[in-house]
Amino acid sequence: MVNLNIEEIMPDIEHLIEDGNSGALLNILMDMHPADIEEILNRLKKEQRLYLFNLLPTELASEVLSELDTPVVDQILEEKTEEEISSLVDQMDSDDAADVISELPEDKAARVLDKMTEEEAEDVKQLLHHEEDTAGGIMAVEFLAMPENATVNQTIEKIREMRDEIDELYNVWVVDEHGHLIGSVSLTDLVLAHGNTKLKQIMDEDLHFVRVDMDQEEVANYFRKYDLVSVPVVDEHMKLVGRITVDDVVDVMEEEGAEDLAYMAGAPDEEIMEESTFVLSKARIPWLLVAFFGEIVSAFILNSFEATLQQKVISAFFIPIVMAMGGSTGQQASVIVVRGLATGDIGLGDTKRRLFKEFRISLFTSIFFSALLFGVVYFWDGLLFASILAFSMFVVINNAAIVGALIPLTFKRFNIDPALAAAPFISTSNDIIGLLIYLSITTFALRMF
Amino acid sequence: MVNLNIEEIMPDIEHLIEDGNSGALLNILMDMHPADIEEILNRLKKEQRLYLFNLLPTELASEVLSELDTPVVDQILEEKTEEEISSLVDQMDSDDAADVISELPEDKAARVLDKMTEEEAEDVKQLLHHEEDTAGGIMAVEFLAMPENATVNQTIEKIREMRDEIDELYNVWVVDEHGHLIGSVSLTDLVLAHGNTKLKQIMDEDLHFVRVDMDQEEVANYFRKYDLVSVPVVDEHMKLVGRITVDDVVDVMEEEGAEDLAYMAGAPDEEIMEESTFVLSKARIPWLLVAFFGEIVSAFILNSFEATLQQKVISAFFIPIVMAMGGSTGQQASVIVVRGLATGDIGLGDTKRRLFKEFRISLFTSIFFSALLFGVVYFWDGLLFASILAFSMFVVINNAAIVGALIPLTFKRFNIDPALAAAPFISTSNDIIGLLIYLSITTFALRMF
Secondary structure, eight states: OOOOOHHHHHHHHHHHHHHTOHHHHHHHHHTSOHHHHHHHHHHSOHHHHHHHHHHSOHHHHHHHHHHSOHHHHHHHHHTSOHHHHHHHHHTSOHHHHHHHHHHSOHHHHHHHHHHSOHHHHHHHHHHHTSOTTBHHHHOBSOOOEEETTOBHHHHHHHHHHHTTTOSOOOEEEEEOTTOBEEEEEEHHHHHHSOTTOBHHHHOBSSOOOEETTSBHHHHHHHHHHHTOSEEEEEOTTOBEEEEEEHHHHHHHHHHHHHHHHHHHTTOOOOOTTOOOHHHHHHHHHHHHHHHHHHHHHHHHHHHHTHHHHHHOTHHHHTHHHHHHHHHHHHHHHHHHHHHHHHHTSSOGGGHHHHHHHHHHHHHHHHHHHHHHHHHHHHHHHOHHHHHHHHHHHHHHHHHHHHHHHHHHHHHHHTTSOGGGGIIIIIHHHHHHHHHHHHHHHHHHHHHHO | OOOOOHHHHHHHHHHHHHTTOHHHHHHHHHTSOHHHHHHHHHHSOHHHHHHHHHHSOHHHHHHHHHHSOHHHHHHHHHTSOHHHHHHHHHTSOHHHHHHHHHTSOHHHHHHHHHHSOHHHHHHHHHHHTSOTTBHHHHOBSOOOEEETTOBHHHHHHHHHHHTTTOSOOOEEEEEOTTOBEEEEEEHHHHHHSOTTOBHHHHOBSSOOOEETTSBHHHHHHHHHHHTOSEEEEEOTTOBEEEEEEHHHHHHHHHHHHHHHHHHHTTOOOOOTTOOOHHHHHHHHHHHHHHHHHHHHHHHHHHHHTHHHHHHOTHHHHTHHHHHHHHHHHHHHHHHHHHHHHHHTSSOGGGHHHHHHHHHHHHHHHHHHHHHHHHHHHHHHHOHHHHHHHHHHHHHHHHHHHHHHHHHHHHHHHTTSOGGGGIIIIIHHHHHHHHHHHHHHHHHHHHHHO
């Protein structure tokens, strides 16, 4: 009854693996939670990992496999025959089984499905029809549905029968004769009711449910909004087709949060467990290409202002500050919009209000930083160039804030993930526009005064 | 039994508010989930918001208040007397009550506590002792603890008594005579057991729990790792002191994810509902100040290379690309480290391995982009400057990747939130170092060849 510190036991585990002491290892592993075994596997090198995994008895191996990240699953399954995979997958919840099988090459997946028990294979095939990032893609088909005339005692008997199939049950769902969802009974209500009570007497008809094609991010927001633990999934005719539990939603939130974080930083949504330098580089390069070609455009712009740069070399010194302040302001304006759009706290209907708000903020900050820059440059070079830079900074910051807020909203309008907007597009376009503004103002002012 | 579309009913709600038709409004609101009322309030202007909230009967108002974001709660409570606040708070779960009271000015909070029922006030005072972002700060003190010799029937009777106090129950916790946690019984097990069975016969002794001082982000990772729905909170003597349910954890995940996202973008973790331009600007300016002074340093560096810039004006054209490529690479390297540290997938023990991995990736990408840049500059200016830029790009990208991965790991070592490292520090220091590298190489090469 003590929480395990994986970091502390790792050296022992590694020693036992080196010694090939499979008996002692199994003794330790059999008492562990699959999630702890997962953590141990993640920390091992590939060879050791495969050795340890292969020690596990099928049922435990199957549970551990459900927990592992894709690159590690791929590594393990590569070495397994189709028979072995099908017996591992047979033991899983349908949603986990579908996840594993969807990772396999198509022909291998088909052969694994052939070797599985018919019932489980049918469930998995059904689940594979749904888009990966929808309610259908994360739901399981193991749930408890009862007719409204069933009694509490009948329901309890049914729970007993299904105990092996469903780990944790939070609600019993009530369906009509066509399988349409009509109500829900919480386990608490079931405990408190008398054995002969009919479900229709205690069921809650005002229940929460999601459609099978709902986006998984919306499903997560739905759980969060209504503080749910499990939710029935229905098709377009309100027929009950699956259940989503909060542990799946917690994983979705982690996943979507990580994706937004990566995109916001101009990076692909990569797997922490991915080891291949080639795979990782190949995923990161396209993001950098946007910056690369954007800044080649910047170079051409600077080239066209060559006369100005030669006439007043000091104007080159402030290229970094113009770029950085525009870039940072744009990022600040975009991140709150990206996050708000993800949680649903900001809708497209709020576009005007949000732009106006960002403009009010940028007006304030731009005046602050223009004044600050004026002070610095005044002592460095004098009144004229200080005025040029202060005015440029003012325009650049306000422009960057509007661009930063507008691009994610525009992406959303065209159904593109707003988080994709942030890093490469907003910062590169702000760099280009910022330099244009700065050098145009400088050139104009130098000619005039 | 249909999911509500708030956006669609907003115009009607606003009309009814304008007409002052409180009867019709109440009719609509009384049938709604508090979370839907929260969403409506968020979309209203301040005056309308206060009008609508004041229509709600105390119990519903109390539930809605628990859902609202801090800036809106502040707005509403500002207008309320201490009596009104205490009667609203009296109806809440202890954790929500503590959250609301902790937002009040200290003297007002004390007076509200005085006016609350003694039992609830005691609970809240206890909760207020804990740090806001620890298990103690998010737990509630309403839970069901039974002695190990209690029977299933006795437990069910107890659940019936506590029904009003605890909305949703997932586990019954078993304690010894000193209140120490010794086991857990799931509601499913309770349903399946016979009435005279003693809890000690069916309890799970191998249970999950968290310490009251555990960081809330760790609590969230703990829930996610073990797929939990509720967890008992214990003090240093294993005495049961509270419970955390998954809906609180889902909120924590949202909160921590939003914070990381904001920090990563160089922005404060601001409330979407915050309206004050002054509050928002004041929070954003410090982040921009880091960039501002960093780039003033860049200006001084460029100044010290004035001769080079004058001798070869084209070298100024490539300042943006050197900055942007270094900045982007650094961000890419840092975001995966920041995320891994947050989820616990990367530990400080992985420092060397992670740095080596980032170096392998940056080696690959730097060769790619150096070659690309060489091609562009070769046709623009010739072999010498193309070689200078390609070599600079190579050094800058590799350096930026190491800095990007190293700074968050270093922050973590000193117990500073690694996400804070990313935007201002990594990108500003990469700008400065990048320019130094680029101009030093250029100056050296121009002198040599």
